[in-house]
Amino acid sequence: MKVLVSGKVKGIVLKSENPINFLGTVDKKTGIISDENHDLYQKPIKDTVLVFPSGVGSSVGAYTIYSIKSNKTAPLAMICKKADLTVATGCALANIPMITINDDEFNSIKNGMQISIDTESNQIHYQ
Amino acid sequence: MLELTKEEESALKGEQGEIMQMAHRILVATGEATDAEKLVPIEWAHLSGVNYNTIGDAGEEFLSSISNDARVKVKTTLNPMGFDNDNVSNYGLDENFISKQLSIRNSYETMGVIPSFSCIPYEIFDIPKDGTQVAFAESNAAIHANSYDNLKTNKESAFSALASALVGKSPYSSIRKEDSPNITIRMKVNDPNELTYGMLGFFAGKVGDTSVNISGLGEMDKRQTKAMCGGMGTSGTCAKFLFGEGDSDCEKIDFDEKEMQNVYDELNTAEKGDIITLGSPQLGLDEISDLTTKLKGRSFQKRCMVFMPRTVKEQSTKIGYTAELERAGCEILSDCCTCLSPLISKDNVDTVTTNSIKGAFYLKNSNGVGVNLKPLLQIVEDETR
Numbered sequence: 001m002k003v004l005v006s007g008k009v010k011g012i013v014l015k016s017e018n019p020i021n022f023l024g025t026v027d028k029k030t031g032i033i034s035d036e037n038h039d040l041y042q043k044p045i046k047d048t049v050l051v052f053p054s055g056v057g058s059s060v061g062a063y064t065i066y067s068i069k070s071n072k073t074a075p076l077a078m079i080c081k082k083a084d085l086t087v088a089t090g091c092a093l094a095n096i097p098m099i100t101i102n103d104d105e106f107n108s109i110k111n112g113m114q115i116s117i118d119t120e121s122n123q124i125h126y127q
Numbered sequence: 128m129l130e131l132t133k134e135e136e137s138a139l140k141g142e143q144g145e146i147m148q149m150a151h152r153i154l155v156a157t158g159e160a161t162d163a164e165k166l167v168p169i170e171w172a173h174l175s176g177v178n179y180n181t182i183g184d185a186g187e188e189f190l191s192s193i194s195n196d197a198r199v200k201v202k203t204t205l206n207p208m209g210f211d212n213d214n215v216s217n218y219g220l221d222e223n224f225i226s227k228q229l230s231i232r233n234s235y236e237t238m239g240v241i242p243s244f245s246c247i248p249y250e251i252f253d254i255p256k257d258g259t260q261v262a263f264a265e266s267n268a269a270i271h272a273n274s275y276d277n278l279k280t281n282k283e284s285a286f287s288a289l290a291s292a293l294v295g296k297s298p299y300s301s302i303r304k305e306d307s308p309n310i311t312i313r314m315k316v317n318d319p320n321e322l323t324y325g326m327l328g329f330f331a332g333k334v335g336d337t338s339v340n341i342s343g344l345g346e347m348d349k350r351q352t353k354a355m356c357g358g359m360g361t362s363g364t365c366a367k368f369l370f371g372e373g374d375s376d377c378e379k380i381d382f383d384e385k386e387m388q389n390v391y392d393e394l395n396t397a398e399k400g401d402i403i404t405l406g407s408p409q410l411g412l413d414e415i416s417d418l419t420t421k422l423k424g425r426s427f428q429k430r431c432m433v434f435m436p437r438t439v440k441e442q443s444t445k446i447g448y449t450a451e452l453e454r455a456g457c458e459i460l461s462d463c464c465t466c467l468s469p470l471i472s473k474d475n476v477d478t479v480t481t482n483s484i485k486g487a488f489y490l491k492n493s494n495g496v497g498v499n500l501k502p503l504l505q506i507v508e509d510e511t512r
Contacts, residue, residue: 092153
């Protein structure tokens with residue numbers, strides 16, 4: 001695992017197989033995915049550990065991540081396969097822990113799992 | 128793995144305040160995402176994320192919230208905003224846009240940023256000595272800095288450039304370390320004008336990764352080099368071109384009439400324009416001087432918006448160019464640019480004529496208007512009498 005933004009959290013996994021374009025498909029007030037073609041359509045990402053392949057789209061999406069944090073509708077942490085600058089800088093702005101993991105680890109994470117991350121000790125625990 | 132100094136570690140832990148902590152978080156996240164092994168000092172940052180059209184309410188609120196405490200540590204200049212305050216009342220912009228834009232301007236000024244509102248910092252500021260590390264977020268400026276000004280910068284994001292300005296350092300990654308392109312583009316189009324070079328840049332940005340070689344270029348004037356940097360910055364992640372054939376194992380790709388036609392067909396969507404825009408990147412003094420000569424005794428038969436930095440406008444006014452352009456019917460705008468301009472809306476304009484590939488891309492995709500591409504010489508011939 002690679003740590004982009006450090007931190008220590010515990011929460012329930014919300015997993016998507018689709019990349020997320022934060023600008024335009026995540027409602028910056030409610031933190032709900034508003035793109036009907038997305039597999040998380042109408043799901044709130046608030047207080048989840050959000051697991052998805054990577055971010056896509058405009059770098060201004062980083063401000064959306066900052067907004068959902070300010071509006072208290074942001075995930076507790078984000079886990080991706082690939083680090084893209086929009087999600088990395090958005091999480092850095094908002095101080096949301098963010099890590100990347102390899103394909104096998106990504107595949108082993110299931111929706112609804114409880115997961116705890118501690119970047120200090122470089123550990124992820126699943127329950 | 129990014130190695131931090133003791134001082135950087137302490138900032139990341141929050142021991143130097145919240146702003147420094149956030150700025151270091153951004154540099155670390157950016158550095159890890161781009162495989163940097165350390166941070167390097169920079170001497171100049173150029174920020175994007177100024178136009179309210181692009182950063183919206185979230186950006187405005189963020190900048191406002193940090194501006195009380197955040198101060199830039201190095202010389203920091205700024206991209207264009209959404210309008211020219213001197214004549215904004217002529218354009219029917221709504222009050223909300225104007226007040227949010229002025230708040231953004233105020234936040235940057237409070238942080239100590241030079242309010243240059245220009246996408247051509249390389250043309251209006253002195254260039255530091257060869258090899259100087261800088262952090263430029265504006266894509267055409269980053270490419271120009273790396274390719275023509277012997278500076279070193281990544282194509283920064285709005286956030287990494289801002290964090291670099293606040294810390295005075297940038298992640299040592301990508302083009303700062305490495306510029307040995309694996310692709311050589313061979314320019315095969317005869318008799319090129321600035322539109323041709325814009326299309327060449329756009330093509331290069333699509334096929335290149337971090338840098339490309341370009342061979343077969345003749346003498347180019349400023350208008351043409353800027354067009355090429357602007358075109359390349361628009362279509363991809365590529366941040367530098369090197370001149371020449373490159374190593375023998377480089378993949379060779381021809382930019383010929385057929386490839387040029389493909390770019391043209393992608394971006395040219397209209398037979399003619401309702402209005403004309405000149406400037407994306409903004410025009411420098413050389414281009415203004417040349418435009419004035421081309422327009423001697425002629426006048427535009429439709430609206431023609433001409434975008435330039437405020438400092439260039441001031442010089443032009445002293446020399447007499449401004450008066451001459453206004454006589455020819457030009458609307459002169461400072462502090463803003465064709466790109467992502469709220470002054471051009473599909474509510475009142477269907478199509479725009481321009482010689483800018485960068486401008487065409489954003490007019491088409493962001494403003495949603497039709498675009499008619501022509502080189503400047505032909506615009507003057509067709510649209511003035």
